[in-house]
Amino acid sequence: MLISFDWLKQLIAINKPATEVAALLTDSGLEVEGLETFEVIKGGLQGIVIGEVLTCEKHPDADKLRITTVNIGLEQPKQIVCGAANVAAGQKVVVATENAVLYPSGGESFQIKKSKIRGAVSEGMICAEDEIGIGTSHAGIIVLDTDLPNGTPAAEYFGLSSDTVFEIGLTPNRADAASHYGVARELQALTDAKVALPDVSVFNLSNTNRNIAIEIQDAAGCPRYAGLTISGVKVGESPEWLRNRLRAIGLSPINNVVDVTNYVLHELGQPLHAFDADKIAGNKIVVKRADEGAAFVTLDGVERKLRSTDLMICNADEPMVIAGVFGGKKSGVSEETVNIFLESAYFNPTSIRKSSQVHGLKTDSSFRFERGTDPNIVPYALKRAALLIQEVAGGEISSEITDVYPEPVQPFQISLSLSRVDKLIGQAIGRERIIEILTDLNIEIKEETETHLVLLVPPHKVDVTREADVIEEVLRIYGYNNIALKENIATSFLAKFPQPNPEELKQKISNLLTGSGFSEIITNSLTDSAYYEKGAEDKDETLARIVNYNSEELDVMRKTLVFSGLEVIRRNVNRKQKDLKLYELGKVYAKAGEKYKEQQKLALFVTGNTAAETWSQKSEKTTFHYLAGVVQNVLTKLARTDFTLQPLQHPYLSGGVNYQKNDVVLAQVGLLDAQVCKRIDVKEQVWYAELNWDYLVKNSKSQLVFEELAKFPEVRRDLSLVIDKGITFDQIKTIAQRTERKLLQDINVFDVYEGDKIEAGKKAYAISFTLLDKQQTLTDKVIDATMNRLMQQFEKQLGAVIRK
Missing domain, CATH: 3.50.40.10 (Phenylalanyl-trna Synthetase, Chain B, domain 3)
Structure with a gap:
């Protein structure tokens, strides 16, 4: 909503600058989001003055030009070259001085500069109507009939003035302030000024010839x-x-x-x-x-x-x-x-x-x-x-x-407890001040007792219908900034920290996986006990068996999502769909003594190629690293990056890792054993990941942490380490983070080599280290010292050989 300050001052005689009025309104709840200057003519004729032509002579090198000297109120007159036919000595004219910016009617703005025109110096411009935007005529220069002194701003002669416009972010509940009169009423309560509406007492009926x-x-x-x-x-x-x-x-x-x-x-x-x-x-x-x-x-x-x-x-x-x-x-x-x-x-x-x-x-x-x-x-x-x-x-x-007006709208009658005012506001502001504020807000006091006021709130204040609303009005005008903060802040209510919403997290991860090319599957919780038992003598006592099952192939509750997912893969592969990315969020069940327990798991299955073959991209077989990358994206989305990589422990997997936090397994990634796949008649290689969904949901970190952008540049340094094949990247990363906690921002493997150029049982890692000091620019001395410490620890703890 836009409010003109000049217009506002016609309704309330407020003697304060616009910036101060804006601050008052903002503090009371009518937030002034911006102040703009409105000019009737763009530029407000800044740098344009009234001048007097002292001399006017023909230009020696141009028939249509005149060389004039013009008094614009300075000690020395200005020489101006003018092309208007009607210019003459003795005239009062409009002069654009050096550096003035003109906004001509229907044209682009331009700046007046000292120049030479056909060899004659020109220190300004004598203007026509269209050249300064006050009209469209270009028949000649403006000739004025005025006694105003030379150098008087042209805006003063033409009666131009600028206005300040408030841009107010009006909230939906403040319908009473959706006008200049409404804002003036607000200022009446905030200042000593009084609102005066335009007089309509001269309204008079001329005749009754046209009754409707x-x-x-x-x-x-x-x-x-x-x-x-x-x-x-x-x-x-x-x-x-x-x-x-x-x-x-x-x-x-x-x-x-x-x-x-x-x-x-x-x-x-x-x-x-x-x-x-x-x-x-x-x-x-x-x-x-x-x-x-x-x-x-x-x-x-x-x-x-x-x-x-x-x-x-x-x-x-x-x-x-x-x-x-x-x-x-x-x-x-x-x-x-x-x-x-x-x-x-x-x-x-x-x-x-x-x-x-x-x-x-x-x-x-x-x-x-x-x-x-x-x-x-x-x-x-x-x-x-x-x-x-x-x-x-x-x-x-x-x-x-x-x-x-058959049934007049009545004011809202509200009983106001004075003690309640003090309690909600947090301090006593005094009975007299409360009454003064209410009166300034045009709220009538119908009855008054020692402890209460009975109020009549005018219907234009549509959001003031309860005692709490009246107290809010009092507080707005009294000023939030005038409420003193106590040294010890206490509250009668402590909000609980929001618990993670399982459905929201499920939707978030589903969107992530779907965007990564995975398809969701939903399989039966009932399954075949033969998947878990190799023979009659090998009974699994942890299976949750169905007492009255209808089918021998559906006689137990599933203990893992592996077999039902493999059934889906078998069905698709049999129909020539071999490149599969599947996920399922489902429950698994087990018997523990005389009791039963259930857990929610997230399972990922990948087999075949990662993407279909195209003219621009060759298809590649799915690898461990592909699925591990997806799992890490899921953990990152759930804000669980505080894990370590440990040796895999899973009855159906090989060639993978456990993602752990202390002793809790967050996720497991590996290759499904061929014998396990054979039980479902799946011959393809299947990579499988299983995430501990119950734990991840319960311990999800939903809050975001923001950090100021670094003011100083990062530095990258690379190392090539020859290490034993059994050493993992996670071990290298852990050593690096312990050695340099302050400067090390990131560590990454960008190349791995295993071959005949290094001794048997060894591998070479090419690793990048990103260093950053948030307080100052890193020097070569600090960088070299940091890298030397890292190399020493890799050699000491891992027996690494640093390749130059």
Whole structure:
């Protein structure tokens, strides 16, 4: 919402700079998100002054140029070369001085610089209307009839002034502040200044030649509707002051009648609508609900299908306006309009909100009506608008104000406990100060006792309906910054830390895996005990057996997700689908003594190639590292990066690792044993990962940790280590992190070599180390010392040979 400071000062005599007013409003809850300067003419004629032509002579090298000397209020006159035919000595002219930026009408801006024109020095420019943006004429320079002294800013002569515009982030509950009057009321409570609305006492009836009746058929949707007629108006362009007021708050002027309705809307917060009175059939306004499915063409030329919930403003024959939202094409004011009917109403916010949403129409009127306007300002807004229309468009008021208001909207009656005010605010602010604030907010004190106040809150404060709301109003105006913080802060309520949501985590990981090319499978929890038992003598006592099973192939609860996943792979491979990436999140079951337990596991299966073969990419067989990378992505997504890699321990896997945190296994990755696959008749190589989902969900770290970007550059150094084949990268990483805790940011293997160029039983790792000091730029001395310490530890603890 945009608020003009100059406009605001017409409603409240506030003697404070714009920045201070912005701070006051922000502290009270009307957050000023920005301050902008509005200029009637772009640039505000900065650097352009009034001057006097002292001499004017023909340019020796150009017939159409004149060399002038101009007094612009300085000790020495300026020499200016001018091409205008009407320039002459003795004239008062408009001069653009050096470095001034001009914004010509319909052209691009340019800067005035000292230059030479045909060999003659020119120290400025004598301007025409179009060159400074105040008109379109280029017939010659502007010649002024003025006694103002030379050097006077041209903006002063033309009566140009700038305005400061507040951009306020209006919250939905502050409908009372959706206007200049609303903001002025807020400032009245924040300062000693008082609000004074424009005087409408001169409002006077000229005749009653054009009475238009009003009938409200839906009083629930329209509790109040008022109107009057003005005859003999002349629709045309608005005066400059009115156009500039609207431009300052981002509106485009349309015509003098519509501009007045927009002006009053933004001044008072009361939307108005001007009808062409000659198009109101039967001289009657009817407020009623629309017929379901009826066609209606709005002002933008779009035909819309009405709903039975739409409140309409109709004449005796047909609808004219979607009440409070948008006018109809046949009802609007045009250049041919001579007589107008001016509407001012109060509509039910819910009704307007529904129509606005259904038809996708968001207007300045609906914005206010759907949040709640002031029913008591309806007749004043009519008078204010009628007087302004007479001022800018002429005409006579040709009817009484017809005000249909069958059941007046009552103020909210609220009992306020003074002790409750002190308790919620956190300190005593005094009875007198509370009453003063309430009075400044136009909240009437109906009754007063030692402990309580009975208040009447005006209906324009739609968000103040309870005692707590009143206390919030008092606190806003008193000032949050004026509440002292105690040395020891205590609370009667301590919020629990949010527990991880299993469903949200499941969805997050499912999205990750699906995005990585995996397909989700859901398999039966019942399975065949033969998968677990090699023979009759080899009974697994930990199986959860079904007592009354219907099928011998479904006689136990599954103990692992391995076999049901292999069944899916077998079925797909038999149908020529050999490149598979599958995942399942399911429960496994086991018997422990006389009791049974269940656990949630996440299983990943990968077989065949990692991707289909294309012209630009060869297909590659799935490897351990591919699946391990997927598992680490899952753990990272769950914020579990605090693991170590340990030797694999799994009854069905080989050639893999355990991801562990202390003694807890987070995940296991490896190659499914060929004999296990053979039980399901799967001949393909299958890589398998199993994650401890219950533990991961319970211990998921949902909070994000943010860190300022480093101000100093990272440094990378590489080492080539020859080590025993049995040494893992995790061992190297652990040693490096223990040796250098401060500077080491990352460590990575970028090449591995095993071959005849190194001795048997050895392998070579090419490793990169990323170093960073967050306090200063790393020097070569510090880097070399760090790398030497790392090499010493690799040699000492791993028997590594450093290759140069």
